[in-house]
Amino acid sequence: MTVPPPSAALHAPVPSPTRQPQRPSGRQRAFAERTVRKIRRRRAANVAMVGLTYLAAALATVPLVLILAHLLTKGASSVGLDFFTQMPKPVGDAGGGMANAIVGTLIVISIAAAFGLPVGIGAGLYLAERRGTPLATTVRFLSDVLNGLPSIVIGIFAWEFLVRPVRHFSALAGGIALGAMMIPLVTRATEEMVRTVPTSLREAALALGYPQWRTSLTVVLRTALPGIVTGALVALARVAGETAPLLFTAFGNQFWSTALDEPVAALPLQIFTYAISPYDEWHAQAWAGALVLLAIVLVISLVARFATRARYGGGGD
Amino acid sequence: MVAATEARTVAPSLAAGQGPSVAVSPARVLTDGLGAFFGQTPAVRGVSLKCYDRQVTAIIGPSGCGKSTLLRCLNRMHETVPGARVSGRVELLARDGAAQDIYARTVDPIAVRRHVGMVFQRPTPFPTMSIRDNVAAGLRVLGRSAPPRREVEEIVERALRRAALWDEVKDRLKGSATALSGGQQQRLCIARALATAPEVLLLDEPTASLDPISTQRVEELVYELRRDMTVVVVTHNMQQAARVSDRTAFMLAGELVEVSATGDLFTNPRDERTEAYITGRFG
Numbered sequence: 001m002t003v004p005p006p007s008a009a010l011h012a013p014v015p016s017p018t019r020q021p022q023r024p025s026g027r028q029r030a031f032a033e034r035t036v037r038k039i040r041r042r043r044a045a046n047v048a049m050v051g052l053t054y055l056a057a058a059l060a061t062v063p064l065v066l067i068l069a070h071l072l073t074k075g076a077s078s079v080g081l082d083f084f085t086q087m088p089k090p091v092g093d094a095g096g097g098m099a100n101a102i103v104g105t106l107i108v109i110s111i112a113a114a115f116g117l118p119v120g121i122g123a124g125l126y127l128a129e130r131r132g133t134p135l136a137t138t139v140r141f142l143s144d145v146l147n148g149l150p151s152i153v154i155g156i157f158a159w160e161f162l163v164r165p166v167r168h169f170s171a172l173a174g175g176i177a178l179g180a181m182m183i184p185l186v187t188r189a190t191e192e193m194v195r196t197v198p199t200s201l202r203e204a205a206l207a208l209g210y211p212q213w214r215t216s217l218t219v220v221l222r223t224a225l226p227g228i229v230t231g232a233l234v235a236l237a238r239v240a241g242e243t244a245p246l247l248f249t250a251f252g253n254q255f256w257s258t259a260l261d262e263p264v265a266a267l268p269l270q271i272f273t274y275a276i277s278p279y280d281e282w283h284a285q286a287w288a289g290a291l292v293l294l295a296i297v298l299v300i301s302l303v304a305r306f307a308t309r310a311r312y313g314g315g316g317d
Numbered sequence: 318m319v320a321a322t323e324a325r326t327v328a329p330s331l332a333a334g335q336g337p338s339v340a341v342s343p344a345r346v347l348t349d350g351l352g353a354f355f356g357q358t359p360a361v362r363g364v365s366l367k368c369y370d371r372q373v374t375a376i377i378g379p380s381g382c383g384k385s386t387l388l389r390c391l392n393r394m395h396e397t398v399p400g401a402r403v404s405g406r407v408e409l410l411a412r413d414g415a416a417q418d419i420y421a422r423t424v425d426p427i428a429v430r431r432h433v434g435m436v437f438q439r440p441t442p443f444p445t446m447s448i449r450d451n452v453a454a455g456l457r458v459l460g461r462s463a464p465p466r467r468e469v470e471e472i473v474e475r476a477l478r479r480a481a482l483w484d485e486v487k488d489r490l491k492g493s494a495t496a497l498s499g500g501q502q503q504r505l506c507i508a509r510a511l512a513t514a515p516e517v518l519l520l521d522e523p524t525a526s527l528d529p530i531s532t533q534r535v536e537e538l539v540y541e542l543r544r545d546m547t548v549v550v551v552t553h554n555m556q557q558a559a560r561v562s563d564r565t566a567f568m569l570a571g572e573l574v575e576v577s578a579t580g581d582l583f584t585n586p587r588d589e590r591t592e593a594y595i596t597g598r599f600g
Contacts, residue, residue, distance in 0.1 A: 132399065200441045201443065203441070204437060206430065207510075208431075208455040208458070208510070209430040209459075210458050211458070214458055219443055223445050
């Protein structure tokens, strides 16, 4: 005897060893057919929905792929060793590079990190360790507001307080503007990561005679550190491409400058300047600059991913 | 049933530790009318308990009876929970023989915790520290009285030996503590608590998350530790209390129902609630 397929089993009554097999009645038949139709419909709906999620996932990557492809075709030809080592050439001269802008970007985001990370990590640690207090609730809310603040507003603010009093643009002002943008991102990442540290670990440290501050720093923060590093790098990658806050602060510079109290070139600014210019050579350079900027952001993101992997791969906890 | 047989096998060995010697052995930890609250909710009410020097005191009772909370009052860990409050007195007899109320205004909870070590239900090795650093963790926060580096190595070895873990980890002291098995991690936590040489060791269901073999090793360890310290162990495993303790306290609904020599409590309970609990009629 062969075993009937499942769909046939719905139509046929269960064969009983003692009774003769019966033909199903009309009502049984109708019920079985309704059930089969219902199941088919559910399966079709399931396939459609899963298909839609795949489509959404694919669409989410489309902008990045398009941008990358476009940048590669337009900018790759201008990116050579010269681009990293040479200064910008005057209009009309082909070639040249953006060495000053690349170094300027690195300087500005270093200042941003030096300013934004300690403040953000400290605030995040506070929010996680004192989560219920009115001050913590207020700070968390304000941090979210700061996160939603348009970057141009931060730029104007930095100009008002850091540029106007000293009457000149500076790398320092640009770095602090970007650092202010980093603070809410780092705060949130730190808070989330510190919260994942189990209470039992805190209690273990306290029970050993650790003071509260030492528990927070050497046990809690240290345990959450890999996650915080990831969050910090993501924030850094995010502000590295910001243009608006730099317009009024770092300002840009066509010449080589690494002085912190002078205007400094930065890739986003250089791209902006070159892209709105009427010259074809500068347009090509702008594409190349965009490609390099994207590469910097990608590298930072990859380092962040690597830090995350080390967190979940190692330790075993 | 098992409890009864266990109790009988333990009872003779206790005979020497009980009777007149109890009277001369000083109470290392003494609670007097101790109450513990979470907000307005009392978790422990009017507990007066004496834990004698060089003895293991077990606290048993059904889940939620306040036994862990009582234990956490003994090293001022209870107050680390937001809204938690303690009333009554807890006296700790220092090495020099002076009794001190650990809830007195002038007493620093951090200092109390350095004299009263604690091991928790689940192993809590610090994941970012090596095995050696875990054991030395308590020494590092001693500030000016911290031992010099050379001495630290000796203390770490001694603590690991006492926790019966030395042979298993001596070749990987720099390795990650989280790579150890659960039982090893728990013994590491005991070693960490022993490194600072506390007078009292509190164990909060130390074997609840361990396998039978690891449990046995921890129990043997507790049995050894009584030779030079006061041990208080919370357990909801009555057989374990019978195996490892000299005196047993039975708690119910936040109150201390009965405390007596372990053999007596399990074979001849005075309170009918104790009898109902140890014979398995509830809990």
